[in-house]
Amino acid sequence: MSSIAISSLLVALSIVAIVYLTAKVKFSVFGSLFAVSIVLALSTNVPVAKVIDLLKTSFGNTLGGISFIIIFGAAIAVCMERSGGALSIATHILKKAGERNAKPALAWTGFIPGLTIFCDTGYIILSGIARSISAKSKTPMPLMAAILGSSLYAVHCLVPTHPGALAAANTLGANLGLFILAGVIFAIPGLLAAYYWANFMSKGQDYAPAAMEVDELQSDRPLPPFSHALLPVVLPLVLISISTLLTTLGLKTGFAVYLHFLGNPVIALLAGMLCGLWLLSRNGGKQGDFTDVLEQAIVKAGPILIITAAGGMFGAVIRETGVGTALGEALSSASVGLLVPFIIAALLKTAQGSSTVAALTTAAIVTPSLASFGLDSEMGRLFAVLTIGAGSIVASHANDSYFWVVTKFSNIEMQQSLRVFTTSTIVMGTVTFACIWAASAFML
Numbered sequence: 001m002s003s004i005a006i007s008s009l010l011v012a013l014s015i016v017a018i019v020y021l022t023a024k025v026k027f028s029v030f031g032s033l034f035a036v037s038i039v040l041a042l043s044t045n046v047p048v049a050k051v052i053d054l055l056k057t058s059f060g061n062t063l064g065g066i067s068f069i070i071i072f073g074a075a076i077a078v079c080m081e082r083s084g085g086a087l088s089i090a091t092h093i094l095k096k097a098g099e100r101n102a103k104p105a106l107a108w109t110g111f112i113p114g115l116t117i118f119c120d121t122g123y124i125i126l127s128g129i130a131r132s133i134s135a136k137s138k139t140p141m142p143l144m145a146a147i148l149g150s151s152l153y154a155v156h157c158l159v160p161t162h163p164g165a166l167a168a169a170n171t172l173g174a175n176l177g178l179f180i181l182a183g184v185i186f187a188i189p190g191l192l193a194a195y196y197w198a199n200f201m202s203k204g205q206d207y208a209p210a211a212m213e214v215d216e217l218q219s220d221r222p223l224p225p226f227s228h229a230l231l232p233v234v235l236p237l238v239l240i241s242i243s244t245l246l247t248t249l250g251l252k253t254g255f256a257v258y259l260h261f262l263g264n265p266v267i268a269l270l271a272g273m274l275c276g277l278w279l280l281s282r283n284g285g286k287q288g289d290f291t292d293v294l295e296q297a298i299v300k301a302g303p304i305l306i307i308t309a310a311g312g313m314f315g316a317v318i319r320e321t322g323v324g325t326a327l328g329e330a331l332s333s334a335s336v337g338l339l340v341p342f343i344i345a346a347l348l349k350t351a352q353g354s355s356t357v358a359a360l361t362t363a364a365i366v367t368p369s370l371a372s373f374g375l376d377s378e379m380g381r382l383f384a385v386l387t388i389g390a391g392s393i394v395a396s397h398a399n400d401s402y403f404w405v406v407t408k409f410s411n412i413e414m415q416q417s418l419r420v421f422t423t424s425t426i427v428m429g430t431v432t433f434a435c436i437w438a439a440s441a442f443m444l
Helices: 003-024 029-043 048-083 085-097 099-114 119-137 141-158 163-172 176-202 226-248 256-263 265-282 289-321 323-331 339-352 355-369 378-391 401-409 414-443
Strands: none
Touching: 003 029, 003 289, 003 323, 003 414, 029 048, 029 289, 048 085, 048 119, 048 226, 048 265, 048 289, 048 401, 085 099, 085 119, 085 226, 099 119, 099 141, 099 176, 119 141, 119 226, 119 265, 119 401, 141 163, 141 176, 141 355, 141 378, 141 401, 141 414, 163 176, 163 355, 163 378, 176 378, 176 414, 226 256, 226 265, 256 265, 265 289, 289 339, 289 401, 339 355, 339 378, 339 414, 355 378, 378 414, 401 414
């Protein structure tokens, strides 16, 4: 058996080990990720002298990329809970949509902002609303988490306002205008498939709705107005969206520099936190709330930060083994049209955890073979990059930091998230590809 085959087997076993340790043995998630990461690194072709540095660097890089966002996002959540803002929004949505339509309303609540903001940032911002809607409508939280997570994830992987899709489009030379339009169109059937699948996987399960997260002191006071409650949530989305739009248009100088600064997720979420503190001050807040909110946010964010960074560390170890690249190169020689980029992207995503890395690597692998796949045309390149986006959806699990954001910000168990959210991403990516493949029969 070749070294790559052995490494592939070890990667598969490591994923199974994490699921077993956390779901069956009830071992610490961080402890499971750390132990499996170090064993996998020592068991494959990672040099022994490099193992600890790899673990520290990947853990630190992941932590550095998400720490401020998660802390400020947690602070927004604390403000929204204590002021009653999240409950106000949830009550308004349920009043307009009706409790029977709470789930589709949440799906569109994630899908539309997800067009311009990263899925993890969007989930952090919107998770409090999802928990409140779950509590108010008595809908199981693992189901609501899968619906919101999938709605943000679909457009993250398929629309080139996001880094993986944009990088793949640039590598393949796809038309960005057509890609944006087609990405939104094909994301919809994928989201619908994930929505119905998540409902199916939640049936017959003893999943509880989220606990009502309203400060006890707030429970005796009127809820803040809907327009006021929206501000801590909507302002970060608007600032990030403006920055993303300016980047797409290529505007990076002059006044745009300041808008990009305000649209940086860290600054945008800081602005949201300040709005949250304002909302709290108008609804029963008191002196010292700023310090109290930050302390609560740090307590809430700490475990999420550690586990998410450990997930990034595990993904980095897998990337270092070279399994994903080897699988991609092995498949690139098979001449089966659009199926090849989909399988490569799906394997890369599942193996190493990052949709962006999967999309960019797959694009680099298949670009030289576009002619042999019959895709060396404007429409061929468009369908190739759409297919790569669909493949990069499959599958979000333990080596994906977004999986841990969805799981931990929803306060659900790992096995619940694997059953409902992870399987939904598999269905979503597969159905999206099937729709792309069917459309290509008429347009290529």
